[in-house]
Structures are given as C-alpha cells and as structure tokens.
Amino acid sequence: MKIKIFFITFLLISNLCFAMNDVVDQNQIHKNLRCLVCQGQSISDSNSDFAQTIKLVVKDLIAQGKSEDEIYSFMAEKYGEWIVYKPQLNSQNLILWIFPYITLIVGGYVIFYLVRKKTKKV
Amino acid sequence: MQKTVKFLILLTFLFLIIVFYLSLGKDNSYNTENLIGKKIELIYFESFDNNDTLNTLDFKKNNLTLINFWASWCGPCRVEHPILMKLSSEKNLKLVGVNFKDNKQQAKTFLGDLGNPYDFLAKDSNGKQSINFGIYGIPESILINNELKIIKKFIGPLNKEDYKTILAYVK
Numbered sequence: 001m002k003i004k005i006f007f008i009t010f011l012l013i014s015n016l017c018f019a020m021n022d023v024v025d026q027n028q029i030h031k032n033l034r035c036l037v038c039q040g041q042s043i044s045d046s047n048s049d050f051a052q053t054i055k056l057v058v059k060d061l062i063a064q065g066k067s068e069d070e071i072y073s074f075m076a077e078k079y080g081e082w083i084v085y086k087p088q089l090n091s092q093n094l095i096l097w098i099f100p101y102i103t104l105i106v107g108g109y110v111i112f113y114l115v116r117k118k119t120k121k122v
Numbered sequence: 123m124q125k126t127v128k129f130l131i132l133l134t135f136l137f138l139i140i141v142f143y144l145s146l147g148k149d150n151s152y153n154t155e156n157l158i159g160k161k162i163e164l165i166y167f168e169s170f171d172n173n174d175t176l177n178t179l180d181f182k183k184n185n186l187t188l189i190n191f192w193a194s195w196c197g198p199c200r201v202e203h204p205i206l207m208k209l210s211s212e213k214n215l216k217l218v219g220v221n222f223k224d225n226k227q228q229a230k231t232f233l234g235d236l237g238n239p240y241d242f243l244a245k246d247s248n249g250k251q252s253i254n255f256g257i258y259g260i261p262e263s264i265l266i267n268n269e270l271k272i273i274k275k276f277i278g279p280l281n282k283e284d285y286k287t288i289l290a291y292v293k
Contacts, residue, residue: 036258049223050258053249060250078256080156099137110127 024062029071030055032085042085154256154275162270167244167251170221170229176242182268184216186292190240190263190280191252193224194232199261202279203236209285210239214292220244222252222260265291 030044035051043051043058054075061071075083087093167176181187190206192199210217219240221229226245233243246252255264256275263276265288273291276284 049249053253056248057250057253077160078157078253079154079258103134106130110130 024066024068024071026058026062029058029062029068032072033058033075034083034085036079036083154258154277157256157275158272160272162254162266162272165254165270167218167220167242167246170219170226170243170245174242176218176244178270181266181270185214185268186265186273187216187218187267188263188265188288189218189220189255191220191222191246191255191257191260193222193260194228195224196222196260198279200232200236202261202281203239205280205282205285206239207237209288210241212289212292215288216241218242218244220246220251222246222257223249 027044031042033043033054035041035043035046035048035054037048037050038046041051043054058071061074066074069088072084072086072088076088081087087096089097163178165176165178165181169175188209206217206219209215217240219238219242221243223246244251252260255262259277261279263280263284264272265274265276266272274287280288
C-alpha cells in the first residue's frame with residue numbers, strides 16, 4: 001500500500017513539475033500554428049515564405065520572454081483565431097470545450113445505472 | 123430509464139445535426155476582414171535608402187495613411203502601381219510603401235521605371251514587419267487613420283473600385 005501511495009505521489013509531483021516548467025517549446029508553437037497560405041499544413045510542416053516569417057517572429061517573441069499563450073494571442077490578434085489550431089476558450093466555442101466533459105459525465109452515469117440495474121436483477 | 127437513454131441518443135444526434143448544419147453552411151475561406159477597426163499598437167519602419175525611421179507618432183500626424191506592401195518580384199504589384207501613382211496626388215492621404223523581401227537594386231529599378239508614389243519608402247527585408255499588419259501575401263494595402271485604427275484592408279492588387287473606396291475616405 002505504501003509503495004502505491006509513493007508512486008501516486010511521485011507521479012503527481014512529477015506532473016506538477018512539468019506543468020511548472022516555463023520553457024517555451026518553439027516547435028510546439030510551430031505545430032499549433034496554421035500556415036495560412038498552405039493546404040492543411042502547420043507552420044512546422046511548411047517551408048513557405050509565410051511560414052519562414054512566422055518562425056522568425058515566434059523566435060523573436062520567445063526572446064522577448066513571451067509565454068506560449070501570449071504568442072498564440074498575438075498571432076490570433078493579427079490573423080484571427082483561424083491561425084491557431086487549438087482554439088482558445090471563449091463564449092463562441094464554450095460548447096466545444098465542455099461537451100466532451102458533459103458526455104463523459106452523462107455517459108458514465110448511464111453506464112453506472114445500467115450496470116447497477118443488471119446486478120440487481122441477478 | 124430506457125426512455126432517458128433514447129432521449130439522450132436522440133439529443134446527441136440532434137446536436138450533431140445542428141453542428142454539421144452550422145459548420146457546413148459557414149464560409150471557410152480565410153480573410154482578415156475581422157482586423158478592421160483594430161488598433162495597431164506599435165509601428166516602426168526603417169527607411170529603404172537611408173537611416174530614417176517612421177514610428178507610431180509619425181503616423182498619428184497623418185489623417186489617413188495607406189501602407190502598401192510591395193516587391194519588384196511581385197507581378198500584381200506592377201498591376202496596381204498606376205492606382206498608387208494616382209493616389210499619390212491626394213493631399214489628405216500619406217502613402218507608405220514597404221518593400222517586402224526584395225533585392226534593393228531591383229526595387230530601385232522598379233520605381234525608376236514606374237515612378238515612386240510613396241511619401242515614405244520603408245523596407246521589410248525579412249518580412250517580420252508584415253506580421254504586425256496581418257499580411258500573408260503581397261500586394262496588400264492597409265488604410266489606417268491617425269488613431270492607428272485599421273479602416274480598410276485591401277488584399278491583392280488595388281483596382282479601380284478600391285481606388286474609389288479610398289477616395290471616399292479621403293474626401
């Protein structure tokens with residue numbers, strides 16, 4: 001039991017450490033930005049002129065100490081939300097964000113109910 | 123309970139149908155129209171041929187400024203150039219040309235052949251400045267007022283209709 005508690009605590013702490021890690025991953029940002037002049041490519045995948053310029057600007061913004069979210073906000077401000085693959089939470093896409101959780105809770109409840117009903121019958 | 127499950131399944135299908143209906147009916151072609159009305163916080167341009175600079179305060183002095191991104195290698199820039207030449211005679215409009223990722227000598231030849239309509243000619247050698255204006259291809263022109271608000275964006279070469287639109291703002 002003690003070993004289990006140790007492992008769970010270890011995993012939680014290591015996750016927390018990762019979350020607290022402030023290093024901005026340039027490649028991750030490139031992957032999450034859409035190349036607006038390409039067909040279904042991210043900035044990371046593309047060698048277009050536009051992608052090259054965006055990469056330079058991302059590098060500059062990181063050097064200025066901007067966080068990943070601040071960089072996405074900057075790009076969204078200049079090119080609209082479309083440039084970011086992972087949409088930011090706002091009133092327009094709220095349902096998109098909460099729907100999976102609602103489905104999970106409702107689905108979980110339904111499964112729980114059906115299993116309990118079946119068990120009672122047996 | 124069975125009724126509830128049926129209701130939930132029906133609700134899910136209804137939700138999916140609504141989502142598909144709304145999404146498929148939406149125009150997905152990208153444009154930067156949503157930038158109209160937004161303010162550009164910081165502007166800084168370096169001159170094309172000397173050490174002069176153009177900053178936010180300089181733009182605040184002009185009622186209207188048309189910032190035109192162009193290059194000598196860009197065919198459509200050649201097409202829109204006569205419109206820019208006509209606009210250069212407008213006193214209430216300042217024209218700022220931004221030479222985008224270009225060869226300096228070829229840019230000079232371009233302006234030598236077709237004329238220089240710009241009140242200030244800036245350079246954007248690596249394209250970084252263009253990102254500040256939401257540019258994703260050239261030619262693009264942005265009409266801003268003295269509060270640095272984007273009034274209109276012209277994506278692609280300026281045409282006669284655009285010329286009339288700009289004049290309507292100027293006069």
